[in-house]
Amino acid sequence: MDFSLSPEEARFRDQVRGWLRDNLDDRTREAAAGHDDIELRRDWQRRVHEAGFAGVSWPRELGGQGGTLMQEVIVNQEMAAARAPDMLNVIGLYMAGPTILAHGTPEQKARHIPPLLRADEIWCQGFSEPNSGSDLASLRTRAVIDGDDFVVSGQKVWTTLAHVSRWCILLTRTDSAETAHAGLTYLIVDMQSPGVEVRPLRQITGDAEFNEMYLTDVRVPRANLLGAVGGGWRVAMTTLMHERATLGVGLQVRSRIALDELRALARTTLVDGVPRSADPVVRQRIAQLVIEVEAMRINGLRGLSRVLQGEQPGPEGSVNKLMWSELNQRIAETALDLLGPYGTLAEGEERAPRNGRWAYGYLRSRANSIEGGTSEVLRNILAERVLGLPRGR
Amino acid sequence: MNVGLTDEQELLRRQARDFLDRECPAARVRQLMEDDLGHDPRMYARMVELGWTAIPFAERHGGLGLGLVDLAVVLEEMGRHVVPSPFQSSVGLAGMTLAASGDEAQAARLLPSICDGSQLATVALVEESGRWDAGGVRMAAERSSDAWLLHGEKLFVPDAQVADRMIVATRTAADPADGLTLLVVNTAAPGVTVRPLASMDATRRVAAVGFDAVEVPADAVVGEPGRGWATLRRGLDRAMVCIAAELAGTAQRVLEMTVEYARVRQQFGRPIGAYQAVSHRCADMLVMVESARSLAYHAAWALDNDVPEAPLAAAMAKAYAGDAARSVASNGLQLHGGIGFTWEHDIHLHLKRAKWGEATLGDATHHRERVAQLLEL
Numbered sequence: 001m002d003f004s005l006s007p008e009e010a011r012f013r014d015q016v017r018g019w020l021r022d023n024l025d026d027r028t029r030e031a032a033a034g035h036d037d038i039e040l041r042r043d044w045q046r047r048v049h050e051a052g053f054a055g056v057s058w059p060r061e062l063g064g065q066g067g068t069l070m071q072e073v074i075v076n077q078e079m080a081a082a083r084a085p086d087m088l089n090v091i092g093l094y095m096a097g098p099t100i101l102a103h104g105t106p107e108q109k110a111r112h113i114p115p116l117l118r119a120d121e122i123w124c125q126g127f128s129e130p131n132s133g134s135d136l137a138s139l140r141t142r143a144v145i146d147g148d149d150f151v152v153s154g155q156k157v158w159t160t161l162a163h164v165s166r167w168c169i170l171l172t173r174t175d176s177a178e179t180a181h182a183g184l185t186y187l188i189v190d191m192q193s194p195g196v197e198v199r200p201l202r203q204i205t206g207d208a209e210f211n212e213m214y215l216t217d218v219r220v221p222r223a224n225l226l227g228a229v230g231g232g233w234r235v236a237m238t239t240l241m242h243e244r245a246t247l248g249v250g251l252q253v254r255s256r257i258a259l260d261e262l263r264a265l266a267r268t269t270l271v272d273g274v275p276r277s278a279d280p281v282v283r284q285r286i287a288q289l290v291i292e293v294e295a296m297r298i299n300g301l302r303g304l305s306r307v308l309q310g311e312q313p314g315p316e317g318s319v320n321k322l323m324w325s326e327l328n329q330r331i332a333e334t335a336l337d338l339l340g341p342y343g344t345l346a347e348g349e350e351r352a353p354r355n356g357r358w359a360y361g362y363l364r365s366r367a368n369s370i371e372g373g374t375s376e377v378l379r380n381i382l383a384e385r386v387l388g389l390p391r392g393r
Numbered sequence: 394m395n396v397g398l399t400d401e402q403e404l405l406r407r408q409a410r411d412f413l414d415r416e417c418p419a420a421r422v423r424q425l426m427e428d429d430l431g432h433d434p435r436m437y438a439r440m441v442e443l444g445w446t447a448i449p450f451a452e453r454h455g456g457l458g459l460g461l462v463d464l465a466v467v468l469e470e471m472g473r474h475v476v477p478s479p480f481q482s483s484v485g486l487a488g489m490t491l492a493a494s495g496d497e498a499q500a501a502r503l504l505p506s507i508c509d510g511s512q513l514a515t516v517a518l519v520e521e522s523g524r525w526d527a528g529g530v531r532m533a534a535e536r537s538s539d540a541w542l543l544h545g546e547k548l549f550v551p552d553a554q555v556a557d558r559m560i561v562a563t564r565t566a567a568d569p570a571d572g573l574t575l576l577v578v579n580t581a582a583p584g585v586t587v588r589p590l591a592s593m594d595a596t597r598r599v600a601a602v603g604f605d606a607v608e609v610p611a612d613a614v615v616g617e618p619g620r621g622w623a624t625l626r627r628g629l630d631r632a633m634v635c636i637a638a639e640l641a642g643t644a645q646r647v648l649e650m651t652v653e654y655a656r657v658r659q660q661f662g663r664p665i666g667a668y669q670a671v672s673h674r675c676a677d678m679l680v681m682v683e684s685a686r687s688l689a690y691h692a693a694w695a696l697d698n699d700v701p702e703a704p705l706a707a708a709m710a711k712a713y714a715g716d717a718a719r720s721v722a723s724n725g726l727q728l729h730g731g732i733g734f735t736w737e738h739d740i741h742l743h744l745k746r747a748k749w750g751e752a753t754l755g756d757a758t759h760h761r762e763r764v765a766q767l768l769e770l
Contacts, residue, residue, distance in 0.1 A: 280762070283762060284765075379676035382680075387675055388656070389675060392669050
């Protein structure tokens, strides 16, 4: 058992750290924190790619670095630890890209992977529908084969970044067979096609980070089929597995950063001159969060270790998604409790701590147990696929 | 980085599980619960033959020169089987304290007999207050020309009923941070009385040990006089991780028992495991078991490699494992329904062991406060 990096990995980490030190300034950090400066984030991803730190484990001929999975994890960890802006093309890098690499034709790979890595083309994901969130197999967006095209009609929701995306990984129904999984087909859709309409969806934070997407007789060439007609479920599982496995390592570091900020908050928030961190209850709550975030980190490393030994990422990734969303919520809840009434003050209010960032974080964290698989669905996955319990209802 | 077990460790795990499946099924555990010794010396001798008692100690002291990670593998299996044995107190607590003390003379004198099983040892720390820190130690040791004189009582001394020697924490200076002196006391010495305490977990014996003018030779000190807490702290960190590994094993077994039961037990026409009220609890139990195991093995690795955050890792492992094992055992009992509450069903053995492990060497509240201090909160 060895939790330390090999000398080569440590050298690579130092290289990433050095680059971040030289290339990441506070202005970029702060400007990106709002998440709405698309051009700034696009520029950031380009620079990261030019430095050789995007698509680290992807093939060289497609613009990747041909490196190891461990190097990719190191990049994710260092980026998060340096509070680097999120990569703009998050769906592209962590979901669409790995899925195309696993199931795409050589033409699809050559066409899509290089511009995806450079953030020249942004990707979004059309999985969820208004009546088909967790029950993904019940989705109703239809794709009918017509000559060399699929003709697609339906509605998607929660499509992150759809308003700036060039491409969408779209899950459709080509067959209304009884077995809901069997009739699904996975398509790559050009967002500039006639019949695609994107409407911003305002959330409880007031932001419009997500969208609704309406598809009316959108023609998708057969060449944009990923996998087989009716084989979309298997392809979609690759996407979701990658979402939960690869993304998890970076998320964990972000939880640790939020926790560091919470500790600082507890030490610096005074009530009648006494820091909140002197309260035994506060100490217990924060210590428990620290312990659980650490458990999540090591669980992640154990899963990663198995992948490094050549095993596929398994449903165990669901353990960490479940832990992460609930921990993130508890970190935000604890922060708001520490702040008392000030915690409810919003951005722009003079007395709002950190200009309302804790309040915003609290509201945003409510989505964590819904997006990327609800906590209920993840518990079902753990119960059925890891523990082998009978299918629930 | 490879945080899986090595092939040798996997082999050790299989060997331990096979041996304990054979030698220590629940029926045997129940017999030993009624036994005065609280364990089976023949089974202990077999464990010695398998090399388990020698795992974490240096070869010059008769050990195998392996690490805490290897010991954790065996302890996890012992936890699965709730083995009644002084292994934890002799090897995991007293042995690890001696090994971590840096006291070559005492280690050379005592560790070979712990490794070969010819002697059992334990640690006497807690007193009336029930505290697991230096401040809880009030029992004084008076120094005369060539001996120490002990008066007082220690509580919750594990396996004192079979221990040949005990490392006794005594107060020799009024120092809020330390001021302790560790003395090796022969359990058979005149003035030592061992009174077993009736406790919830009959698979883990604890005793009240009285010291009535017990004379201990001057050379019985482990480490430096007056610096005993610093020494003991290193041993306790290791012992905590040993218990955390055991608790991970006991919780894992409860989860397996519960899942097996939820698959076959039918209510309202279907297996109870098909109800989310049941399956979601099982999923939460899985998260706790996996996390307890992760923290225990990481702490064992950190202590083996002397990384700076090792004490923090040990405190985290013990805090989490105590809560997790108790919670998993309680949930497991609940999901077994009425049958789980009976004496006949084995789940209470695990619940009681979990409760023992939670309280021993400081509970989660104690260690969370330690975490807060180590992080300078």
